[in-house]
Amino acid sequence: MTNNEVPKSGFAEAGADLELVGITKRFPGFTAIEELDLTIPAGSFFALLGPSGCGKTTTLRLIAGLEEPTAGRILIGGKDVTATKAYQRPVNTVFQSYALFPHMTILQNVAFGLKRRGIANADALAHEALQLVELDHVAGRKPTQLSGGQQQRVALARAVVNRPALLLLDEPLGALDLKLRRQMQVELKDIQSEVGLTFLHVTHDQEEAMTMADTVAVMNKGRIEQMGPPQELYELPHTAFVAKFLGQSNLFTGDVVSSSSTSMVVDAAGSKIEVPVARAQRTSGRVTVGVRPEKVTLHDAAPTATSGRNVIGPGRITDVSFSGVSTQYEVTIPHLGAISVFAQNTSISSLHHDGDTVWLSWAVDHAFGLADEAEAEPVSRFHADLDTSMIAVQSRKDLEAELEEA
Amino acid sequence: MAFTAFSGPATAAAEPAARRRSPIALFLLLPGIFYLVLFFVTPLISLVITSLQAPDPLIFGQYVNAFNWQNYVTVLETYWPQAIRSGGYAALATLFALLIGFPLAYFIGITLRPYPLIQSLALVLVIAPFFISFLLRTLAWKQIFSTEGPVVGLLSAIGAMPAGSSITGTDFAVVFGLTYNFIPFMVLPIYATLVSLDLRLLEASNDLYGSPATTFRTVTLPLSAAGVMSGTLLTFIPAAGDYINASREFLGSTETTMIGNVIEANFLVLQNFPAAAALSLILMAFILVLVAAYVKRSGTEDLL
Numbered sequence: 056m057t058n059n060e061v062p063k064s065g066f067a068e069a070g071a072d073l074e075l076v077g078i079t080k081r082f083p084g085f086t087a088i089e090e091l092d093l094t095i096p097a098g099s100f101f102a103l104l105g106p107s108g109c110g111k112t113t114t115l116r117l118i119a120g121l122e123e124p125t126a127g128r129i130l131i132g133g134k135d136v137t138a139t140k141a142y143q144r145p146v147n148t149v150f151q152s153y154a155l156f157p158h159m160t161i162l163q164n165v166a167f168g169l170k171r172r173g174i175a176n177a178d179a180l181a182h183e184a185l186q187l188v189e190l191d192h193v194a195g196r197k198p199t200q201l202s203g204g205q206q207q208r209v210a211l212a213r214a215v216v217n218r219p220a221l222l223l224l225d226e227p228l229g230a231l232d233l234k235l236r237r238q239m240q241v242e243l244k245d246i247q248s249e250v251g252l253t254f255l256h257v258t259h260d261q262e263e264a265m266t267m268a269d270t271v272a273v274m275n276k277g278r279i280e281q282m283g284p285p286q287e288l289y290e291l292p293h294t295a296f297v298a299k300f301l302g303q304s305n306l307f308t309g310d311v312v313s314s315s316s317t318s319m320v321v322d323a324a325g326s327k328i329e330v331p332v333a334r335a336q337r338t339s340g341r342v343t344v345g346v347r348p349e350k351v352t353l354h355d356a357a358p359t360a361t362s363g364r365n366v367i368g369p370g371r372i373t374d375v376s377f378s379g380v381s382t383q384y385e386v387t388i389p390h391l392g393a394i395s396v397f398a399q400n401t402s403i404s405s406l407h408h409d410g411d412t413v414w415l416s417w418a419v420d421h422a423f424g425l426a427d428e429a430e431a432e433p434v435s436r437f438h439a440d441l442d443t444s445m446i447a448v449q450s451r452k453d454l455e456a457e458l459e460e461a
Numbered sequence: 462m463a464f465t466a467f468s469g470p471a472t473a474a475a476e477p478a479a480r481r482r483s484p485i486a487l488f489l490l491l492p493g494i495f496y497l498v499l500f501f502v503t504p505l506i507s508l509v510i511t512s513l514q515a516p517d518p519l520i521f522g523q524y525v526n527a528f529n530w531q532n533y534v535t536v537l538e539t540y541w542p543q544a545i546r547s548g549g550y551a552a553l554a555t556l557f558a559l560l561i562g563f564p565l566a567y568f569i570g571i572t573l574r575p576y577p578l579i580q581s582l583a584l585v586l587v588i589a590p591f592f593i594s595f596l597l598r599t600l601a602w603k604q605i606f607s608t609e610g611p612v613v614g615l616l617s618a619i620g621a622m623p624a625g626s627s628i629t630g631t632d633f634a635v636v637f638g639l640t641y642n643f644i645p646f647m648v649l650p651i652y653a654t655l656v657s658l659d660l661r662l663l664e665a666s667n668d669l670y671g672s673p674a675t676t677f678r679t680v681t682l683p684l685s686a687a688g689v690m691s692g693t694l695l696t697f698i699p700a701a702g703d704y705i706n707a708s709r710e711f712l713g714s715t716e717t718t719m720i721g722n723v724i725e726a727n728f729l730v731l732q733n734f735p736a737a738a739a740l741s742l743i744l745m746a747f748i749l750v751l752v753a754a755y756v757k758r759s760g761t762e763d764l765l
Contacts, residue, residue, distance in 0.1 A: 142669075142671055
């Protein structure tokens with residue numbers, strides 16, 4: 056019977072470390088996770104961020120014990136749990152589908168885990184957990200009588216009430232409206248810091264991941280691309296995927312033409328872009344460098360070149376979208392393509408218009424160099440018209456212009 | 462799929478009051494009402510009248526209308542052992558059908574879910590025996606269980622049974638026949654509830670420290686209760702009134718006579734129509750009371 060035991064030892068005093076060692080998961084026909092190594096320190100709020108199909112939910116299911124890894128080991132609090140079943144692990148999950156038991160009342164749902172572990176005052180604790188999510192007044196109802204948002208909060212209460220060493224959250228706030236989501240984010244964070252549990256939060260919402268988590272891991276195609284505190288990830292992305300998935304980025308690809316001990320210069324279709332060596336993953340050959348849109352400044356006239364600033368242009372504003380606090384411009388520069396610029400609306404007169412000719416500049420210190428190359432994108436938003444009729448129209452216009460001048 | 466008609470909680474949405482009172486609804490119900498009156502209420506009244514008839518004082522074998530309620534007392538006094546045996550056989554057959562049918566339904570509805578083709582095939586195999594007459598299949602079992610048959614041969618060869626003995630005509634043979642014949646009626650409604658069971662609920666139970674046994678007891682079983690209810694009723698009711706399996710021509714003997722055989726004998730052989738009618742009504746009342754109590758206890762009134 057030793058292998059059939061359900062963890063009965065009260066509540067977790069604190070969160071536990073989670074360690075994944077060389078985890079690989081293959082399904083018939085495809086590999087969901089390849090050689091994944093991951094350590095989540097006890098008591099941290101860890102977010103696994105990635106697009107759908109990147110393997111993040113599979114990772115969660117492996118940790119919960121709902122799937123078995125093809126290879127590798129899973130350790131919780133230093134104990135190897137790879138061979139144990141889901142019900143034996145000190146882990147609880149908030150499922151994306153809520154998975155509330157339809158034949159039980161809300162209270163019975165929340166008390167389910169406590170009763171399985173034989174905890175004496177299960178109902179009282181369940182009521183407490185329901186008060187936490189402000190749903191104690193519906194304790195006697197069945198899940199189908201609740202709204203989607205309420206069901207999600209019950210699912211949260213049902214997992215949190217067990218005070219697991221490790222709480223897994225599978226897109227738990229997806230069905231909530233913005234106000235409730237903010238409130239739940241704060242509450243989740245409170246519960247986490249109050250009890251010191253380890254939270255592993257899986258989401259595709261980058262804003263949610265960045266506001267809640269201490270550490271964010273960006274996952275793509277079964278691998279972790281980059282991991283670190285949200286700010287670090289945002290300011291210094293290592294790969295094109297992270298640069299594009301976490302916020303927006305303007306990326307330029309070109310050859311390194313000169314480099315010193317502190318910085319290197321990249322020739323991107325004729326424009327010289329300087330990047331500090333310390334912020335670049337690669338310093339020779341063909342590289343992709345980038346800058347965040349809010350770091351870029353617009354200029355009406357060509358700014359005088361100063362050291363420590365990259366200047367490109369001239370280009371034309373092709374799109375302006377005003378969003379109150381800031382304005383997003385899209386500037387098309389010949390050979391470089393469309394570049395996004397976020398400008399704070401600090402003064403009324405600073406507004407630029409569609410069609411204006413502008414120059415762009417940003418501090419060299421804000422640029423970053425990536426480890427991989429951005430996928431080739433069309434140079435301009437419009438493809439060059441090379442068919443004969445367009446060439447004919449163009450040459451006729453040129454001819455007319457010449458005649459007028461003459 | 463038609464089997465779902467047996468399963469699941471009532472999901473009928475509340476009709477708007479105006480539409481419910483519409484005379485058109487009543488008009489559309491007319492053929493149904495007519496059918497029920499003609500083929501259920503009329504024979505029932507006729508059966509009640511027959512059950513109270515008394516023998517004609519002049520012509521032997523004829524009966525006249527009367528209020529001879531002693532018929533009920535007489536048949537109960539005469540046939541109570543067969544009545545009890547019917548209930549016992551039917552209960553045993555229902556129990557065995559459940560014990561065999563639930564795992565089978567679970568296997569088809571849940572284990573085979575990733576393989577839809579095999580699942581459909583397995584379902585067809587459950588229904589396939591219906592393509593052959595129920596009488597022929599029961600006769601085949603008589604052959605298999607007969608003194609010269611393979612089962613007795615094997616059992617006597619290993620010394621478990623004296624040579625030359627017979628299985629047919631025993632309680633075992635009749636209960637076996639009933640179980641065999643009614644298993645599909647148990648499997649299909651249970652299958653219908655299990656096939657739509659959300660497996661994520663089982664995962665959630667697992668995640669919340671529910672071992673496989675606990676998960677089955679607290680999640681799977683309650684969520685398939687409607688199917689188990691329908692299945693047991695669909696098995697017990699016809700099994701209690703069955704007269705084929707227990708008859709001497711099939712798997713039974715004079716020792717295994719059920720209430721259905723008694724009714725058959727009274728109607729067709731003894732031509733004691735009042736006794737047969739009284740027995741039929743007693744059987745009907747017995748089943749109704751039993752089913753009502755069962756449904757009440759199970760708390761699934763929406764089935765009735």
